[in-house]
Amino acid sequence: MTPDRIGIMGAMDAEITEFLGHADLIESTEWRGFTFHTVRLEGREAVLVKSGIGKVFSALVSQHLIDAFAPEALIFTGVAGALNPAYEIGDVVISRDCIQHDVDGRALGFARGNLLYTDLKIFAADPDLARIALSADAVGHNIRSGRILTGDQFMTRDQINHHRYLVDELHGDAVEMEGGAMAQVCAVNGIPFVVVRTISDRADGDAVEDFNRFLPEVARNSFAIVRHILSRLPRSA
Ligand code: SAH
Secondary structure, three states: OOOOEEEEEEOOHHHHHHHHHHOEEEEEEEEOOEEEEEEEEOOEEEEEEEOOOOHHHHHHHHHHHHHHHOOOEEEEEEEEEEOOOOOOOOOEEEEEEEEEOOOOOHHHOOOOOOOOOOOOOOEEOOHHHHHHHHOOOOOOOOEEEEEEEEOOOOOOHHHHHHOOHHHHOOOOOEEEOOHHHHHHHHHHHOOOEEEEEEEEEEOOOOOOOOHHHHHHHHHHHHHHHHHHHHHHOOOOO
C-alpha cells in the first residue's frame, strides 16, 4: 500500500478547522453542500471533509470522496463513547474493526450486526494503518486498539446500560455514529481505512466532562495522530 492521497473525514467543525490551520490549502471544492478541502501535509495530499453526524452522511461523503478524489485510504477522526470500562476520557481508540450495532435481522435468522442477506458484519481496519496509528503518542493518554460500534443513536450511559448486547454480544469497546458506515463503503470499494476516536464520554464514569471544553483537546489529539499516520506511511516510488 502506497497512499499518496488520503481522505480524512470528521463529523465536527472543530477538527477540520484544526487541520486547516496547520496545513497548506491547495483548493476547496463544494458538492451537495459539503466542502472538500485539499491540503498538503507531511509531504502528501489530504482531502478533508466534514460529513456531519450519522451513517448515511458518512456513507455518502465517503463514496463521493472516493469517486472524486481517488484517495488510497480513508481515515475517520472524532469522538466516541466508551463501552470498555478500562477506557478513560481522553484515551484514543484505533479501530481494529467496526460493526454497525443497529443492524438487526434476527427475526430473519441473521446475527445482530450482520447485514441482511450478506456475509458482512465485521469490517476490519487496514492492519498497516492501525499499526502506524497505534505507534502515535496521545500525550498523557492511552492509545488502544479496539472494536468500534456504529449506529444512528447517541448512546447515553443509561442507554448503554439498557443495551447490554453492545458489550456482551458485539464486544464493542467504543460507540459512535459514523465509522462503521465509512468502513462498509471502503470494503465495497476495496479502500483501506482506519477510525481514530478520542473517548469523550464513558458508560460507567463519574466524570462529568464539559464537552465543549474538551473539544479543542480532542481536535489537537486527532490532528497529531493523523499527522503521525501521514508521516509514517510508505510512499509510492
Ligand atoms: N456532544 C456533542 C454532540 C455529539 S453528537 C455536542 O454537544 O455538540 C455525536 C457525535 O459524537 C457523533 O459524531 C458520534 O460519532 C460521536 N459520539 C460521541 N459519543 C457518542 C456516544 N456515546 N454515542 C454515539 N455517538 C457518540
